[in-house]
Amino acid sequence: MTIEVLTSEVENIKKEHDKCENRQKGKQDELQDQINDQEVKQSTDKRKIYDHVNEIEKKLMVEIGAVAKDVRDTKWSIVKWLFIVMGGSALLQGAINKIFNLGG
Structure with a gap:
């Protein structure tokens, strides 16, 4: 084989190598795009879940406040x-205060 033939073969091999590298780079870019899209989707899903949990938490706090008020009113x-039934004695008043932690 002559130097020209060998040089031509080397150039062909380099061209084929460059094509393979470009295909690999394209695949890597495509995979990175898919990863980025998935990360954005996950972030959006997490945000939706977080917002939903906050909404439920707010509703629960309102309900807890209403129940606490009902308990206070009932107490x-x-x-x-x-x-009134027991005649209002000071001793009874002190006992009731202790039972219901009203102070006094």
């Missing part, structure tokens, strides 16, 4: 009723 109603 005071019981205390008032007991005080």
Whole structure:
């Protein structure tokens, strides 16, 4: 084989190598794009979940506040009723306060 033939073969091999590198680079870019798209989707999904959890948390806090108010109202109603029924003695008032942690 002559030098010209060998040089031509080397150039052909280099061209084929460059084509393979370009295909590989294209595949890598395509995979990176898919990864980026998936990360954006996951981030969006996480945000939706976070927002939904916050919404539920707010609703629960409102419900808990309503229940706590009902409990306070009921506790005071019981205390008032007991005080009236039992004649309002100071000793009874102190016992009721201790039972219901009203202070005093």
